[in-house]
Amino acid sequence: MIENSVPVSEGTRVFLNFSVSLDDGSEVDSNFGGEAVDFAVGDGSLLPGFERLLFGMTAGQRQLFTVPPEDAFGQPNENNVQRIDREHFDPDAELSLGLVFSFADASGGEVPGVVVGFDDDEVTVDFNHPLAGRTILFDVLVHRVEPLELH
Template sequence: MIDVPVSEGTRVFLNFSVSLEDGSEVDTNFGGEAVDFVVGDGSLLPGFERAMFGMTAGQRQVFTIAPEDAFGQPNDNNVQEIPRSQFDDDIDLQIGLVFSFADASGGELPGMIVSFDDETVSIDFNHPLAGRTILFDVQVHRVEAAELH
């Protein structure tokens, strides 16, 4: 069997972990079943996919993914002021509390309270990992040509 490298048009079976530079783990599936995805299907961020290009079955590697190739840099425009009156009076607002808001397309968008007073609540809609360098530890188990529909 020919070793197929991770590239466009492949299905990759892998275990992974995502950690911050301080070593704190954000997500992992090591110790569980491998997951699979087709390169370019949107399951993984393009920066994570590109890092794996050329890897073959049996390889394990840790990649350092810059914020620009991971979850982006924080954008000041993603911090919104919402009138305090839009929150129920019985909600105990706290900095760091995450709420789910409806976006323009009817989906859900998480936002974290960064400050509040009697008049307004400042909500940060940036991804919680924006601006962070990510350590991506990946173990490739199998790579095969994807069935493209």
């Protein structure tokens, strides 16, 4: 098939298996052993820093990338750690360090926050991505690359 020689680039749909691990080897996510996932380049399915790594790869290629925090989930931002009055939490909620709550954001969507401290008056919540500041190992096996249909 001719399509097998199409490289990943703007205007293509990519079918792949992947895994995301931390630099200590612990796996965060993987679909190896399952069906390939597909996405159109530029559709927002992948972070831009991950997507750029795939450019030029063709069907059948597998590569392991080391992605620095700046190209992955960014560095933690101290402004994303907020102190919230305890009264804003359900009085029956049993707080513990590492507990994840879902909070409404300004646009009405939801954003997760991790409890990183609390006392009787305040709860300290970290809204940074849990992988912020981490180097990511991104293992990719490209199965197929197709030109996107122009409509």
